[in-house]
Amino acid sequence: MDGRLAMHPHGIMFHHFHGGAHAPSQGSIDAQAMRDLIQHVGVERIISADEWLCRAESDSLEPQDVCLTFDDALRCQLDIAKPVLDELGLTGFWFVHTSMLEGEYSRLEVYRQFRETCFDSLIQFYSAFEEQARNAVGCQTVSNALDRLDIGTYLAEYPFYTPADRRFRFIRNQILGEERYTRIMDDMIGMFGQSIEALARDLWINAEDIRNLSDAGHVIGLHSHTHPVAIGELPPDRQKWEYKTNAQKLENIIGSAPRVMAHPCNSYTHATLDVLRELGIAFGFRANMVEGNWSPLECPREDHSNIIREMQACESPSSPATSLATSR
Template identity: 20%
Template sequence: MLAVGNFHYIRKDFKAAYPSIFGVTPGQFRNQLKELAKYGKFVSQEDILNGIPKDEKAILISFDDGLKEQFKLAKPILDEMKIPFICFVNTSNFAEQKVSLVHQIHLLRSKIAPAELQKKIEKESTIQLTDEERNKAVNHYNYDEGEVARLKYLLNFRLGISELKKIINPLFEKYFDEYETATELYMREEQLAELWEQGSLGSHGHRHDPLGMLSQKQAKYDLEKSQEFFVSRFGEKAKTFSYPYGSFDACKNLSITLAETGFELAFSMERAVNIDPKENPFLLGRYDCNDLPGGKANIFQKENLFENPEYSKWHLYENGTSNQQ
């Protein structure tokens, strides 16, 4: 069995005018790793590619977005504790020195109050969430207040990419310098090279778009661009992938396209344990770090991580490989 924990921001503090992210400090990160070690064995990218026995209690540590703080603050702790991990990176951040739209939003939300930002969006767009979408928002962003969850859902899922860029890009340019921000926020290429050599690097797509919500042509183009980066820098394609946003809608109908572009494994954000990664390699479940033992909202307080957990099942639905046309 395989349980995967996913981390994003690792910072010494999270002070901001309007807190917009849920990260951990290095001390909290170390303590959570110690807690997780009680439940199973930490495994690497190579271990999972080679196969995890069903009776093994395996734990993978993963990071999304290729943030410099992950390399500077989390990697030394992992190296000291001899714990393998995977960093999934968006290749446009390095190939084009661009700040991903999702990070533009995070940065803007740290400076602009949610109500004010929502007013700016409504001024530029007539789209409003349905009752079903409002409920989806609260379920997906379960660590946020309702108003913030709905704002994030509107930004990340309801507005089209082109429309969202028209709204967010001018705002971002007003508050930030993109090149300086990208240089400060993301890892350097020599850091990526070190991770590649250690077998600790995977793809998070090229531009951090919700690929399952794009056309097949657009999704394939993004995956191909990401693989072009890996081949140009390291001479090989990346073997592992994590879906930007990770929701069911952002992951659907991509298994065949992922295989065609050279990937062997892909991780969603379905909160679930994987019985056998070989059975559903392109829809592996993954927990937010806050969900896991040692996290802020540990959902396993009364249970062992591997005793009667929720098992991944998204692959049983229409986005599974066997059901694609």
């Protein structure tokens, strides 16, 4: 186990699962891989979510304590991961954005579904996307900007990204920005004869599922209302609206005010943490293990793909690293 992991209590962050009606997608794992991961980490180290909150409140988390966390309220988590938790008698944290409950869909997840279902490979999608980006902002502009991309250092805190993953994110984040990116992706979806509504079908759990999870002892936490990709860059009053709306909607469903949250796409600033404190949120989770002065609102989390890479390296030290990048 990585030295950092042994030294600080942390969460393990899960996103996508496959099995049954859920097709494999980039970074997804099946139920057996989840069992293997939990065994590798050590089931005895894993603390149920409600117990974790108790220990966090009494400042008695031990360095080896680990909890399991599920972001984005995905239906594949409920269908594939929840039964594994039931088998092991564990509960987890579920960080739930709420706009999809009102038919307003997080583009992040819809776009992922588009890439996974309309292209033979991720590389094919990246290539089609770059062509559209070049059409939209000019070939030379994209080429000039890409000259500044240092593949070795860009997003280095996410070691599981491949060079192609980094190039795509650089074009999306540094060249296009959210508005142009959204327009290009929506146009591409139309070009493929698809729609946001069709791609969004069955991606997320509903209010009843959220209530059932809470009733079964799982802990439901905030993840913003609309899941912006860079919430930390929004004005503080907009950030407050995101978290307050999210908190009110979740409270209406589970009957009590959430006390914990996870930062969507790991995006936050000091202003975000102030907003969360104002809303009475005492505990939060980051989306990586980058060293820092972790406050109670910044508990580190290890992406499940890093642990699986570590397990694969133990099994066959000479095999090439597989791309296990998540969708972020």
